[in-house]
Amino acid sequence: MGLYDLKNRTTKFGDKRSWIGQDKKKRSDTHKGDDYAATYGNDPVPAIQPGVVILNSYDPVFGHRVYVKRRDGLVVKYHMLNEPSPLKVGESVTPGQIIGRTGASAANASGNHVHVQTEKGAALLDPRPFILDYLAGNIPAAEIAVSFPSPAKTPTKPIEEDEDMKTLWLIQTPTNPVTGAKGPHWYLLNLSDYTYKWMQNDTQVNTFAALGVEKKTDQSPAIFAGFREVK
Numbered sequence: 001m002g003l004y005d006l007k008n009r010t011t012k013f014g015d016k017r018s019w020i021g022q023d024k025k026k027r028s029d030t031h032k033g034d035d036y037a038a039t040y041g042n043d044p045v046p047a048i049q050p051g052v053v054i055l056n057s058y059d060p061v062f063g064h065r066v067y068v069k070r071r072d073g074l075v076v077k078y079h080m081l082n083e084p085s086p087l088k089v090g091e092s093v094t095p096g097q098i099i100g101r102t103g104a105s106a107a108n109a110s111g112n113h114v115h116v117q118t119e120k121g122a123a124l125l126d127p128r129p130f131i132l133d134y135l136a137g138n139i140p141a142a143e144i145a146v147s148f149p150s151p152a153k154t155p156t157k158p159i160e161e162d163e164d165m166k167t168l169w170l171i172q173t174p175t176n177p178v179t180g181a182k183g184p185h186w187y188l189l190n191l192s193d194y195t196y197k198w199m200q201n202d203t204q205v206n207t208f209a210a211l212g213v214e215k216k217t218d219q220s221p222a223i224f225a226g227f228r229e230v231k
């Protein structure tokens with residue numbers, strides 16, 4: 001099954017470890033993340049959270065590594081990749097996107113695995129809950145706009161106005177921009193202040209219900225400007 005199955009976890013967050021260093025001295029530390037071993041060698045390593053690549057480099061201790069930062073500041077570190085990741089710094093990553101492949105690209109590595117570490121500010125966090133969220137498809141709504149679809153490519157429904165006379169657009173995207181799952185997804189965009197809500201379409205009666213609370217997109221208003229002209 002998948003790389004992040006619990007049966008593949010060889011060392012977990014918080015485990016105490018000790019070993020004999022190359023200088024023959026006994027060393028010990030507390031494991032800062034989770035290790036997931038490859039079942040058959042170089043397994044693909046999916047991103048567990050969305051974000052932007054902030055580092056892609058080699059380190060003698062951590063091996064080939066990629067760091068991805070969420071907009072809320074959470075940083076997911078992937079260590080021990082088998083070779084340099086093709087991802088570029090500044091590139092957006094969606095959950096499930098392949099970061100690289102499992103490896104043992106550092107001196108102390110015991111075997112092919114990926115080391116996943118999660119941090120926010122100075123705090124080290126247990127990565128497992130973030131992995132479980134990924135496996136369950138639970139991505140924080142505030143992070144969704146990382147991959148906010150460009151409406152320029154999406155079909156639209158007619159505009160309506162709510163009781164506050166806000167101009168609302170119901171916009172359809174052909175795939176879920178977060179998971180990449182195929183199938184229509186909808187959001188209601190308020191063109192007066194560029195806030196939006198994800199909507200659920202009840203196809204039986206063709207009504208829409210809001211999913212979660214209103215969010216403000218950080219997309220440039222220029223991206224949406226073309227819609228006004230369509231009206």
Ligand SMILES: [Zn+2]
Pocket residue numbers: 011031033034035114115116
């Ligand atoms: Zn590790």
